[in-house]
Amino acid sequence: MSIHFDTExxxxxxxxxxxxxxxxxxxxxxxxxxxxxxxxxxYNHSNPLLFIDRGFSSNPTPLDL
Incomplete structure (x- = not known):
């Protein structure tokens, strides 16, 4: 197994x-x-992260702080 981390x-x-x-x-x-x-x-970011309230997992927004 390999692990790659993109710092940018x-x-x-x-x-x-x-x-x-x-x-x-x-x-x-x-x-x-x-x-x-x-x-x-x-990974080329072809599936953007959507901020949708799903009720069962975190929905990270600045308002969560």
Whole structure:
């Protein structure tokens, strides 16, 4: 398994033999899920993070502080 960290965009990319998992630190406090699935070479931000109140997980906004 390999772990890559992009310091500029603050995201982690974990790679195993067949899968990838990408998480991003936002607002300096929240670790958010961006991608999990088939292994990818790199994450290109093709699925933007949407701030929607889902009621069962964190919804990081400046108002949460």
């Amino acid at each position: 965009r603050q995201f982690f990319h974990l790679q195993s033999k067949n899968t990838s998992y990408v998480m991003q630190v936002i607002n300096g406090d929240y670790l958010t899920h961006l991608y999990w699935g088939a292994k990818i070479k790199s």
